[in-house]
Amino acid sequence: MTGIIILFSFLAVILVAFMSIIQKSLPDAIILFMGVGLGAVVLFFVFQAPDVALTEAVIGSGISTLIFLMALKHLKAEHEL
């Protein structure tokens, strides 16, 4: 069971990371990048590092996504992309 979860999470992380790279629109890429963090949370938890999983969930998926989105909004306002 654990093996299936690990395999699925690894594949999901790789897939989501690849999709995040090939996205044309930047907000979609940022949201998919958040998905990479969520897959990493599952992996950290399965590999018995719940502290790291919590940190990744809060900072990697939460705050860094906010910072990316805010920077994107600011750039759009400045350059009218």
Add this chain to the structure above:
Amino acid sequence: MNFKRDIATRTYSGFAIAALLILTILNILLQIGPPDIQRAGDQLLAMSADDGVANAVTSVVVYFRGFDTLGEIAVLFIAALGIGLMLSAHNRTTHEESNYILKKASRMLFPMIMLFGVYVMIYGHLSPGGGFQGGVIVASGVLLLLISREEFEVPHSVISALETFAGISYVLIGLIGLLVVDKFLGNFLPNNISQMGMLFSGGVIPLIYIVVGIKVGSEMSMIVQNLIQRSDDD
């Protein structure tokens, strides 16, 4: 002596010096034999069994590496200071109307997020998480308020009072430890190993993590507010 050599000579001499340094370090590394303890983690786990803290990670971060944690908090404080200096001059001028669903949902979600953040903070010595994670969860609750209510602003005076209080108490706890048990951030409260797993256990570690949580929470709230205000501005 002519110090101004041409570029090729300088490049070659640079490579030569780098190679010499690498060889020296390799020589030193090869002379040191294999250590007795193969893994630092085993040693730390063995040590953390003594201080009555159920979560070994917390024991390492706060107790054995408490001084480093103080430095990390200083780094976060400087980051918050820099963001505040660069971005906080802009006041919020435009009021975008928030989504109705977001407004109603934030009313229900905000208390739960705050409660979870405080829980992660206080139970840092028992369950995964701790001051840093709890503080950031509290800040994400503040973020929800900021994006759902246009008129909401984090009060500066409260934040600065909380942050000052938390910073001073961290150093004070360390100094009391230095006075009582001759060790900075030493454990001067009773910590029975028989009480491991209880809420009141681990001596001074829960206190330090609560203080860290208050400090990180207030700093992250300020960072989030500065970012949101700045991007609403344009």
